[in-house]
Amino acid sequence: MKVLVAIDESEESFYALQWAVDDLLSYSPAAEENAIAAVTLLHVYPPFQPFIYPSGPGMHLVYATPVVIHSVNKAQREKAASILSRALTICTEKNVKAETLIMEGDAKDKICEMADELQVDLVVMGSRGHGAIKRAWLGSVSSYCVHNLHCNILVVKLPLGEGKPTGSK
Numbered sequence: 001m002k003v004l005v006a007i008d009e010s011e012e013s014f015y016a017l018q019w020a021v022d023d024l025l026s027y028s029p030a031a032e033e034n035a036i037a038a039v040t041l042l043h044v045y046p047p048f049q050p051f052i053y054p055s056g057p058g059m060h061l062v063y064a065t066p067v068v069i070h071s072v073n074k075a076q077r078e079k080a081a082s083i084l085s086r087a088l089t090i091c092t093e094k095n096v097k098a099e100t101l102i103m104e105g106d107a108k109d110k111i112c113e114m115a116d117e118l119q120v121d122l123v124v125m126g127s128r129g130h131g132a133i134k135r136a137w138l139g140s141v142s143s144y145c146v147h148n149l150h151c152n153i154l155v156v157k158l159p160l161g162e163g164k165p166t167g168s169k
Helices: 011-025 029-034 066-093 107-118 132-138 141-148
Strands: 002-006 038-045 098-104 122-126 152-156
Touching: 002 011, 002 107, 011 066, 011 122, 011 152, 038 066, 038 107, 066 098, 098 107, 107 122, 107 141, 122 141, 141 152
Parallel strands: 002 038, 002 122, 038 098, 122 152
Antiparallel strands: none
């Protein structure tokens, strides 16, 4: 079975990974026919917009210099590597073999695109639990994936008693 786990910087996504590793992906020699063939950890970061909208009247659009663009892109890649390093640690602690992918773009589109391209059997992701207004304004990656993926999807929520982790956005 091929599994794709979508990872971002949120504690909800790491909880989903931990849940999947503990309850779904841990290798058991007795369950050889159901063994996980491949686990892919996917992190998608948003593209950097190299312009800034002015805040005052009569001001013009400001574009970032190539040095700024390079610096921001480097910082995004480093942050993605750090996130996936933490995720890989969770997998290796439970002897789960995993590979990583870093992509740039809209998370919901890239998750669906990679799930199709890799022909995964299951996508695992966390749910941030935004309220109705925030979800309507920002959109919900998990909701979009539920309605657009062509494979099974498992959306893992934090237990009710735990609420949102401290420091989450």
